[in-house]
Amino acid sequence: MFSRYRKLNEKDSIKYIKxxxxxxxxxxxxxxxxxxxxxxxxxxxxxxxxxxxxVIVKQADKILRSSGRELDxxxxxxxxxxxxxxGRCKEGMVPKIYLYDxxxxxxxxxxxxxxxxxxxxxxxxNIYKNFAENISSFIVDTSLATTDLVIDPMDKKKMMKNFISxxxxxxxxxxxxxxxxxxxxxxxxxxxxxxxxxxxxxxxxKLHLEVGKLKNEFMTNAQALIHGDLHTGSIFVKGDKIKxxxxxxxxxxxxxxxxxxxxxxxxxxxxxxxxxxxxxREFDRWLTGTVESTVDLFKEKFLDYLVVNTKDKILKSPDxxxxxxxxxxxxxxxxxxxxxxxxxxxxxxxxxxxxLEDKDIKSSAERIAVKFAVxxxxxxxxxKKGLDYIKVFERVIExxx
Amino acid sequence: MFSRYRKLNEKDSIKYIKxxxxxxxxxxxxxxxxxxxxxxxxxxxxxxxxxxxxVIVKQADKILRSSGRELDxxxxxxxxxxxxxxGRCKEGMVPKIYLYDxxxxxxxxxxxxxxxxxxxxxxxxNIYKNFAENISSFIVDTSLATTDLVIDPMDKKKMMKNFISxxxxxxxxxxxxxxxxxxxxxxxxxxxxxxxxxxxxxxxxKLHLEVGKLKNEFMTNAQALIHGDLHTGSIFVKGDKIKxxxxxxxxxxxxxxxxxxxxxxxxxxxxxxxxxxxxxREFDRWLTGTVESTVDLFKEKFLDYLVVNTKDKILKSPDxxxxxxxxxxxxxxxxxxxxxxxxxxxxxxxxxxxxLEDKDIKSSAERIAVKFAVxxxxxxxxxKKGLDYIKVFERVIExxx
Numbered sequence: 001m002f003s004r005y006r007k008l009n010e011k012d013s014i015k016y017i018k019x020x021x022x023x024x025x026x027x028x029x030x031x032x033x034x035x036x037x038x039x040x041x042x043x044x045x046x047x048x049x050x051x052x053x054x055v056i057v058k059q060a061d062k063i064l065r066s067s068g069r070e071l072d073x074x075x076x077x078x079x080x081x082x083x084x085x086x087g088r089c090k091e092g093m094v095p096k097i098y099l100y101d102x103x104x105x106x107x108x109x110x111x112x113x114x115x116x117x118x119x120x121x122x123x124x125x126n127i128y129k130n131f132a133e134n135i136s137s138f139i140v141d142t143s144l145a146t147t148d149l150v151i152d153p154m155d156k157k158k159m160m161k162n163f164i165s166x167x168x169x170x171x172x173x174x175x176x177x178x179x180x181x182x183x184x185x186x187x188x189x190x191x192x193x194x195x196x197x198x199x200x201x202x203x204x205x206k207l208h209l210e211v212g213k214l215k216n217e218f219m220t221n222a223q224a225l226i227h228g229d230l231h232t233g234s235i236f237v238k239g240d241k242i243k244x245x246x247x248x249x250x251x252x253x254x255x256x257x258x259x260x261x262x263x264x265x266x267x268x269x270x271x272x273x274x275x276x277x278x279x280x281r282e283f284d285r286w287l288t289g290t291v292e293s294t295v296d297l298f299k300e301k302f303l304d305y306l307v308v309n310t311k312d313k314i315l316k317s318p319d320x321x322x323x324x325x326x327x328x329x330x331x332x333x334x335x336x337x338x339x340x341x342x343x344x345x346x347x348x349x350x351x352x353x354x355x356l357e358d359k360d361i362k363s364s365a366e367r368i369a370v371k372f373a374v375x376x377x378x379x380x381x382x383x384k385k386g387l388d389y390i391k392v393f394e395r396v397i398e399x400x401x
Numbered sequence: 402m403f404s405r406y407r408k409l410n411e412k413d414s415i416k417y418i419k420x421x422x423x424x425x426x427x428x429x430x431x432x433x434x435x436x437x438x439x440x441x442x443x444x445x446x447x448x449x450x451x452x453x454x455x456v457i458v459k460q461a462d463k464i465l466r467s468s469g470r471e472l473d474x475x476x477x478x479x480x481x482x483x484x485x486x487x488g489r490c491k492e493g494m495v496p497k498i499y500l501y502d503x504x505x506x507x508x509x510x511x512x513x514x515x516x517x518x519x520x521x522x523x524x525x526x527n528i529y530k531n532f533a534e535n536i537s538s539f540i541v542d543t544s545l546a547t548t549d550l551v552i553d554p555m556d557k558k559k560m561m562k563n564f565i566s567x568x569x570x571x572x573x574x575x576x577x578x579x580x581x582x583x584x585x586x587x588x589x590x591x592x593x594x595x596x597x598x599x600x601x602x603x604x605x606x607k608l609h610l611e612v613g614k615l616k617n618e619f620m621t622n623a624q625a626l627i628h629g630d631l632h633t634g635s636i637f638v639k640g641d642k643i644k645x646x647x648x649x650x651x652x653x654x655x656x657x658x659x660x661x662x663x664x665x666x667x668x669x670x671x672x673x674x675x676x677x678x679x680x681x682r683e684f685d686r687w688l689t690g691t692v693e694s695t696v697d698l699f700k701e702k703f704l705d706y707l708v709v710n711t712k713d714k715i716l717k718s719p720d721x722x723x724x725x726x727x728x729x730x731x732x733x734x735x736x737x738x739x740x741x742x743x744x745x746x747x748x749x750x751x752x753x754x755x756x757l758e759d760k761d762i763k764s765s766a767e768r769i770a771v772k773f774a775v776x777x778x779x780x781x782x783x784x785k786k787g788l789d790y791i792k793v794f795e796r797v798i799e800x801x802x
Contacts, residue, residue, distance in 0.1 A: 148620040153574060154567035164562045166555035173554060178715050205718065212721040215713075219549040222621050312616075314579050317606065320613040 002104050005062075005073075010034055013044040013057050020099055021108060023055065024048055039065040041076075041248075045111060054113060055098065059106040072167045073105040075248040080107050081162065082250035085225060089142045093134065094244050112243055115236035119351060122232060122269045125283040130240035132293035135262055138244060140301040143224040143255045149310040149324075160222055165251045169219075172228065172249065176342045177215035181208055186347045190363035197345060200370055210377050214334045222252035230258040231339070232265040233350075256328045259298055260335025263389060264373075266291050267340060268352035271368050274397065275361045292386030295332070299325060299385070326384070333383035337376030344369045364400065372396045403505050406463075406474075411435055414445040414458050421500055422509060424456065425449055440466040442477075442649075446512060455514060456499065460507040473568045474506040476649040481508050482563065483651035486626060490543045494535065495645050513644055516637035520752060523633060523670045526684040531641035533694035536663055539645060541702040544625040544656045550711040550725075561623060566652045570620075573629065573650065577743045578616035582609055587748045591764035598746060601771055611778050615735045623653035631659045632740070633666040634751075657729045660699055661736025664790060665774075667692050668741060669753035672769050675798065676762045693787030696733070700726060700786070727785070734784040738777030745770045765801065773797045 002016055010032040017024065024030060029049040036043030040061055047054030060076035063069065080100035087094045095110035118128070144150055146159065179186060183202045201207065227234070228249030236243040270287055306321045314320075343350045344366050353369070356362040375392045376383060383389065403417055411433040418425065425431060430450040437444030441462055448455030461477035464470065481501035488495045496511035519529070545551055547560065580587060584603045602608065628635070629650030637644040671688055707722045715721075744751045745767050754770070757763040776793045777784060784790065 148617065153620060154571050157565050157567040157570065161562055161565045164558050166558040169558065170555050178713075181715060205720070208715055208718060209720045209724065212715045212718070213724065215715055216549065216725070219554060220623050222623050312579075314582060314609055314613045314616055317609060317613070319606070319610045323610070323614065324617070 002101075005104055007061065008042060008044065008057065008059050008104070008106070010044060013046055016104070016106075017046050017055060017057060017108065020101065021055070023053065023098070025050075040071055045113070047111070054111040056095070056109050056111045057106055058109065059104060062105075075165065075168050076100075076105045076107060077102060078163060078165055078168070078250055079246070079248040082225065082227070082247035083107075083109075085146075086138075086142045086227075086244065086247065089145050090138050093138050093242060094247075112236045112245075115238040115241075115243055117233060118235040118237045118242075119232040119265070121237055123272075123351060123355070125273070125280060127283060127286045128237050128240070128242075128290075129286070131237070131242065132290045132297055134240075134242045135235070136294055136297040136301055138242070139227075139230075139255065139258050139262075140298060140305050143226055143258065144302065144305050144309070146225040146252070147223060147255075149306060149312055149315045153312075159225070160252045163225060163251050165249075168228075168249050169251055173215065173219065175346055175348060176338050177211060177218060180342045180346045181211055187345045188347075189345045189366050190359060192359075192363045193366050196367055197370070200374060201341065201345070204374070207374055207377060210334070210380075211338065214331070214338060214377070217254055217331065218257065221254045224252065224255050225250060226253050226255060226258045228253065228257070230261045231343075231350075232262075254328070254331045254335075256331025256333075257335045259295070259328075260332040260337075261339045262294060263291060263332065264336040264339035264343070265350070266294070267336075267372065267389075267393065268343065268350050268369070270393070271365050271372075272352045272356065275356070275365055275368075288390055291389055295329075295386035295389065299329065302328070329384055330380045333376045333380035333389075336389070337373035337380070340369050340373035340376070344373075368396055368400050371399070403502075406505055408462065409443060409445065409458065409460050409505070409507070411445060414447055417505070417507075418447050418456060418458060418509065421502065422456070424454065424499070426451075441472055446514070448512070455512040457496070457510050457512045458507055459510065460505060463506075476566065476569050477501075477506045477508060478503060479564060479566055479569070479651055480647070480649040483626065483628070483648035484508075484510075486547075487539075487543045487628075487645065487648065490546050491539050494539050494643060495648075513637045513646075516639040516642075516644055518634060519636040519638045519643075520633040520666070522638055524673075524752060524756070526674070526681060528684060528687045529638050529641070529643075529691075530687070532638070532643065533691045533698055535641075535643045536636070537695055537698035537702055539643070540628075540631075540656070540659050540663075541699060541706050544627055544659065545703065545706050545710070547626040547653070548624060548656075550707060550713055550716045554713075560626070561653045564626060564652050566650075569629075569650050570652055570654075574616065574620065576747055576749060577739050578612060578619060581743045581747045582612055588746045589748075590746045590767050591760060593760075593764045594767050597768055598771070601775055602742065602746070605775070608775055608778060611735070611781075612739065615732070615739060615778070618655055618732065619658065622655045625653065625656050626651060627654050627656060627659045629654065629658070631662045632744075632751075633663075655729070655732045655736075657732025657734075658736045660696070660729075661733040661738075662740045663695060664692060664733065665737040665740035665744070666751070667695070668737075668770070668773065668790075668794065669744065669751050671794070672766050672773075673753045673757065676757070676766055676769075689791055692790055696730075696787035696790065700730065703729070730785055731781045734777045734781035734790075737790070738774040738781070741770050741774035741777070745774075769797055769801050772800070 001019055013032045014030045030046055032044050032046045035045050042059045044057040045054055060073040062073055064071050083094045083097055095112055097109050099108040148156055181201055189197055227247055228251055234246040302325055303321055310316045353365050356365055372393055402420055409417055414433045415431045431447055433445050433447045436446050443460045445458040446455055461474040463474055465472050484495045484498055496513055498510050500509040549557055582602055590598055628648055629652055635647040703726055704722055711717045754766050757766055773794055
């Protein structure tokens with residue numbers, strides 16, 4: 001019945017799941033609800049009224065709903081294959097995949113209803129003590145396994161062929177590395193900041209040069225299979241566990257891009273709370289500690305992983321590993337800066353700032369974020385450990401007062 | 402008749418050419434001669450006894466004759482596609498392709514009998530006044546056209562997929578970037594130099610670190626479609642013309658690798674002539690000038706090309722172009738050093754040194770070459786123009802006296 005691609009709807013998705021899997025009984029009462037919030041995929045949650053069991057069906061749309069533009073559905077294959085890779089490297093940190101259906105461009109996977117989206121939960125100032133530990137392990141284990149130091153370089157190249165993703169990379173290259181630096185209509189910010197944005201982003205040729213270098217590396221450095229869009233909206237949390245989702249931006253790129261995205265997204269809530277002044281001390285202490293230890297644990301685990309797993313004999317020395325890590329850390333800082341800027345003024349905003357109702361607070365948040373981000377980009381070669389991010393942030397805050 | 406792969410022989414190759422092309426008359430008297438010297442391909446020259454016309458058939462073997470190991474014939478598709486790309490960018494600098502046959506893994510192409518292999522001709526101290534001009538244009542035009550600055554990045558990624566070449570890259574990664582730095586049986590050199598090689602190559606941890614960085618970049622930096630094996634044995638010369646052949650090592654890698662290989666191979670004849678003392682002043686002046694202007698013309702044309710052709714707006718500034726060029730120049734020096742070392746002690750030797758009959762001269766040549774090469778690798782960030790190579794060479798010569 002589903003032997004040719006067609007867009008599912010809620011009713012269809014029930015038939016689909018019954019045909020494809022036998023987790024539900026033939027007569028079991030199922031309900032389906034579209035819970036996706038994007039505009040390129042459909043996400044159905046299908047649950048049994050009888051048992052408590054539920055699954056997710058994620059289907060790639062062939063068109064971008066907002067513009068009607070055609071989109072390559074190959075991204076859902078990449079998402080499925082990336083998740084399978086991540087699951088092999090870091091069992092339990094991604095949803096289980098029950099089925100990847102290349103005809104329907106759909107993935108049937110574990111439902112994570114008991115988890116919360118991390119971004120939302122951070123807005124409620126919930127603390128996740130294990131987060132730094134989890135996410136640093138996730139990035140180290142899933143990415144380093146695909147570097148030339150570790151995997152057989154011939155296998156890496158074959159794998160790379162499978163993860164070349166022209167359309168998806170083009171989106172990042174444009175939204176992250178280009179548009180925020182030019183005065184275009186898609187950029188929006190508080191009117192008060194117009195002059196500020198012009199000076200600090202549009203007319204900042206020193207910044208443009210560094211963004212160019214970072215973009216060039218994003219486009220050419222096939223270092224490892226990375227997630228490619230690892231923000232707090234792509235992470236589910238529950239107690240001491242995380243589940244990483246939405247790997248459709250996966251490709252062979254610089255490892256620091258993923259870590260930088262995490263760091264950037266932790267700072268949105270930090271800036272928000274700082275300006276709202278209503279955050280608990282405990283949460284802020286945890287958040288600051290989490291920024292620091294995400295970076296520092298990453299570094300520690302990175303080197304530990306390489307000591308044990310490097311196979312290439314000329315890439316095996318501690319000196320080489322340290323140099324390799326330094327490059328990753330430099331890119332991390334740059335990527336964090338890029339992510340902050342594009343989320344503040346670009347078309348993909350974050351709730352942390354969008355939810356700020358007071359105009360003065362919002363415009364102050366934008367300025368703090370942009371100043372912080374510009375520092376991260378320009379001084380990235382000297383930002384080497386977790387504390388360095390906090391120090392840059394504090395310096396920017398002092399200037400803004 | 403040739404609808405399934407089979408290895409051609411001289412007789413077969415005549416039938417083959419008559420079936421595939423109508424450049425020869427049905428009754429024309431043809432002779433075929435195997436003229437290849439490698440051990441992974443067969444090269445037949447098929448000429449008419451009646452007319453003067455001749456063509457080349459190059460066929461990929463499925464096994465490495467020396468070891469019996471299986472080899473992926475995909476390399477001949479890559480060679481054909483790379484040559485077609487080069488021909489589009491730089492008409493007349495590669496042999497014309499008449500036919501690429503994906504079943505027989507063969508290319509039928511222009512015969513270059515009137516040309517000479519550059520390495521051989523340099524051994525006779527022949528001068529090619531136009532060489533620096535030609536080769537600098539060749540590298541600039543064929544490689545930059547495939548960088549993210551110039552080509553549509555989506556097209557680049559699709560093209561890259563087509564040029565991923567695991568087995569062929571593995572050969573370079575091993576022969577150029579690994580084996581010469583470890584004491585293995587395949588490395589050979591004058592017995593007298595044993596201690597010297599041990600100290601300067603095998604036990605030189607500073608060098609190993611830098612070779613590691615260069616290897617890492619070779620494996621990850623998908624900068625542009627490069628030739629991948631651009632030595633003077635892959636270049637045919639005649640008067641003011643060149644034809645570049647043997648692009649089977651083409652892949653998306655660092656541009657400096659190609660330029661570095663050219664520079665390295667010019668120095669083999671320079672070192673040889675210096676030690677034999679029988680070179681004409683005119684040839685040496687030309688050779689020195691050619692090293693300098695190959696590098697300097699490359700730099701000039703590189704920037705000129707980018708000014709005109711860069712499309713990406715954040716990669717368009719003169720500052721970015723200069724930074725981008727500096728990186729290429731740094732890699733060039735490193736790659737030149739690597740090529741010198743692997744040709745001196747690795748398994749793929751060059752006639753320039755192999756032909757030195759006097760043991761003392763040969764061992765002196767090895768030492769000069771290795772010292773020169775180590776300098777190029779270690780000091781690559783300060784070797785920025787043609788004259789810098791000459792200066793390093795002269796310093797090494799002075800020390801050796």
